[in-house]
Amino acid sequence: MEIRVPILTALWQRWRRPRICLYTALIDNYDTLRQQELHHHELHRQHVAANLQMLCFTDQTGLRSSQFEVRTVPRSFEDPSRDARYFKILPHRVLPQCDVSVWVDASFQFAPGVNVATWAIERLQGKAIAVLEHPNN
Numbered sequence: 199m200e201i202r203v204p205i206l207t208a209l210w211q212r213w214r215r216p217r218i219c220l221y222t223a224l225i226d227n228y229d230t231l232r233q234q235e236l237h238h239h240e241l242h243r244q245h246v247a248a249n250l251q252m253l254c255f256t257d258q259t260g261l262r263s264s265q266f267e268v269r270t271v272p273r274s275f276e277d278p279s280r281d282a283r284y285f286k287i288l289p290h291r292v293l294p295q296c297d298v299s300v301w302v303d304a305s306f307q308f309a310p311g312v313n314v315a316t317w318a319i320e321r322l323q324g325k326a327i328a329v330l331e332h333p334n335n
Contacts, residue, residue, distance in 0.1 A: 218315050219296035221253040222304045223285040224261065226278035229304040231256075233265055234314070250315045254304070255285045255292065298322065 224231055231254055254266040257278075261268050275281050285292050289299035300318045308314060321328040 216297040216319075217249045217251070217295060218298045218300065218318055219251045219253055219289070219293045220300045220302060220314055220318070221255070221285065221289070221293065222266075222302050222306075223282040224254060224256040224258060224304045225273070225281040226257065228278060228282070231261065231263055231266060231304045232307050233263065234308050251296070252314075253293070257281070 222231070234252075252266045254261070254263060254268050255271050256268060257271060257273050259270055261270075271281075271285075273281055274284065286301050289296070289301070293299050298318055300314075308317070
């Protein structure tokens with residue numbers, strides 16, 4: 199069953215530059231933050247053209263990235279998976295400035311040359327939510 203949200207379609211038509219946040223969470227050294235294989239000038243062009251912001255929420259105070267804005271956050275749960283899931287399932291709380299939020303696992307790698315903003319918008323196609331099949335399924 200497909201649910202279409204007319205107001206979202208209208209907003210897409212009105213928005214010239216939706217604020218898109220590509221985000222992830224790295225809690226308790228579970229994974230490593232993969233840098234996307236986009237040339238620096240191409241990534242910068244995408245950020246400017248699409249109003250794309252790349253964020254990583256982490257409890258690691260020394261984490262640095264040339265692509266992701268790293269936000270150090272306190273732990274709230276004993277289980278690090280719960281801390282990560284908080285960010286994953288509640289983007290409306292942690293990213294209120296974004297019109298579109300795209301969760302990716304920290305180890306996710308876009309194919310070289312992919313326009314991240316276009317990729318996200320194509321997946322939504324005017325719907326309120328898009329979910330991709332996990333490649334291990």
